Amino acid sequence: MTYCVGVLVKEGLAVLADTRTNAGVDNVSTYRKLRIFGNDGKRLIAVASAGSLSTTQTAIERACLGIEAPDTQETESILTAPSIHRAAYILGQAIRFTRDEMEGLRQDDVNFDATLLVGGSVGGERTRLFLVYAAGNFIESGDDTPFLQIGETKYGKPILDRALSYDTELDEAVKIALISFSSTMRSNLAVGLPIDLVTVRSAQCKAELVYRIDDHDEYYRDLNDRWSKALRAAQASIPKPPYGVA
Amino acid sequence: MTYCVGVLVKEGLAVLADTRTNAGVDNVSTYRKLRIFGNDGKRLIAVASAGSLSTTQTAIERACLGIEAPDTQETESILTAPSIHRAAYILGQAIRFTRDEMEGLRQDDVNFDATLLVGGSVGGERTRLFLVYAAGNFIESGDDTPFLQIGETKYGKPILDRALSYDTELDEAVKIALISFSSTMRSNLAVGLPIDLVTVRSAQCKAELVYRIDDHDEYYRDLNDRWSKALRAAQASIPKPPYGVA
Known part of the structure; x- marks a missing residue:
């Protein structure tokens, strides 16, 4: 399993991804699921992935090397794409092609679906954030709901909602996203530390922060403890039901 | 969609179920999903249902009228079952039979699966709580994890976990279950008020409380507000990330 969140607020973008993969509960590993391309002041593309690791690894490799885009029949790469929207399209087509190819080899009941978060900016355009589905189609985050999630999304959604x-400040948004990870990791063992994190200010093509939060991260441990205690205190502060007996 | 929780603590049992059903987003209705049988001092069986309404309604009717139990080939009913365990078995067989029968009529892509929570006591035996799956098999709650959920389970699971x-007191457990409903209803419109609630003290065969929490319920509104404010306060009390810039 996997949990990834992208947040796009006025000040900028944050993308967070856990690093736990499992093929059954007896095969748990750590893999990077957040990748950054460009980050050179001209292009910043952050890609977080969930689903079949074989699909996402190959699809992202293909999207870098270049694939034939169905609509132009030109070979295009996310490393030269003219916009973040076009990068999301190329990644979507790469996911779709790779999944379909693997489906052709299908054995047993393996699921080759994968989803991506794709965020960033090319050439100083406004920063955008997309969720790419397994079919290659994608949606963009909006001001009313300034986040997108992939993987094990439900446990951590209430706090984001x-x-x-x-208008939330970017560092506050990162904090909220980490609380969302804390809830998810409490309820699903298949989501685990370390968490990879990238932040980028609006319309910038260079990351503000690229960081890995591991087991020893004092801030995250403290956040976890404080959140747990605060939930207990909140629960204790609510009066008991007055409904009485039948 | 549906959300139901059963909690079995030392003091007794609480079962809660929402009442919203939907066949598509353009067909939303209110249906009772928590039913109580017996409640006469000799038998108390609380049944909460999720999944196909046509399956659960017919299966529960059959389990009352009596079905031929595959293991004894006798006609048995939950109204005369000698134990809550046997009632769960009969309900499981009724769910399975009804689902299989409907699968035979399958048109389009309709899913006839259904799951149940079955809790209570027959003749003063210790109170027990079961989750019945669509295949008719079932599991029992344990002291380590004294709750079971069906339907839209994930949004509300973190607070239960x-x-x-x-050892949680029964009224405190009801409060925690209602917080769990609050989180679920905030994130999924397909779960909605009213909430039906039954509580019963250990080994009793008569409900302590049978209650419906509707839109106008002051306690639930206050719980909702307090929880929302407490989460915001908890979030505000956590320092911002110290990770700085790249």
Whole structure:
């Protein structure tokens, strides 16, 4: 399993991804699921992946080497794409092609689906954030709901729904996203530390921060403890039901 | 969609179920999904249902009228079953039979699966709580994880994981379950008020409380507000990430 969140607020973009993969519960490993391309002041593309690791690894490799885009029949790469929207399209086509190719080899009941978060900016355009589905289609985040999730999304969604808005400051948004990870990791062992994190200010093509939060990260441990205690305190502060007996 | 929780703590049992059903987003209705049988001091069987409404309604009717139990080939009913375990078995067989029968009529891509929570006591035996799967098999809650959920389970699971233990008082457990509903309803419109609630003390065959929480319920509204504010306060009390810039 996997959990990835992208947040696009007024100040900029944050993308977070866990690193745990499992093929059954007896084969758990750590793999990077957040990759950054460009980051040179001209192009910043952050890609977080969930689903079949074989599909996402090959698809991203193909999207870098270049694939024939169905609509132009030109060979295009995310490393030269003229916009972040076009990069999302190329990645979508690469996911779709790779998945379909693997489906052709299907044995047993293996699922080759994969989804991506794709965020960033090319050439100083406004920063955008997309969720790419297994079929290659994609949606963009909006100001009303300034986040997108992939993988094990439900445990961590309530805090995002309640706390995030487009005007939330970027570092506060990172904090909220980490609380969302804390809830997810408490309820699903298949999502685990380290968490990879990238932040980038609006319309910048260079990351502000590229960081890995591991087991020893004091801030994350403290956040986890404080959140756990605060939930207990919140629960304790609510009166008991007054409904009485039948 | 549906959300139901059963909690079995030392003091007793609580079962809660929402009442929203939907066949597509343009066909939303209110249906009772929590039913109580017996409640006469000799038998108390609480049944909460999720999944295909046509399957659960017919299966529960059959389990009351009596079905031929595959293992004894006798006609048995939950209204005369000698134990809550046997009632869960009969309900499981009724679900399986009804689902299989409907699968035979399958048109389009309709899913006839259904799951149940079955809790209570027959004749003063210890109170037990089961989750019945669509295949008719079932599991029992344990002291280590004193709750079971069906339907839209994930949004509301983190607070149950963190806050509930076997020693939690029954009214506190109801409060925690209602917080779990609050989180679920915030994130999934297909789960909605009213919430039906039954509580029963250990080894009793008469409900302590049978109650419906509707839109106008002041306690639930206050719980919702307090929880929302407490989450915001908890979030605000956590320092911002110290990770700085790249």
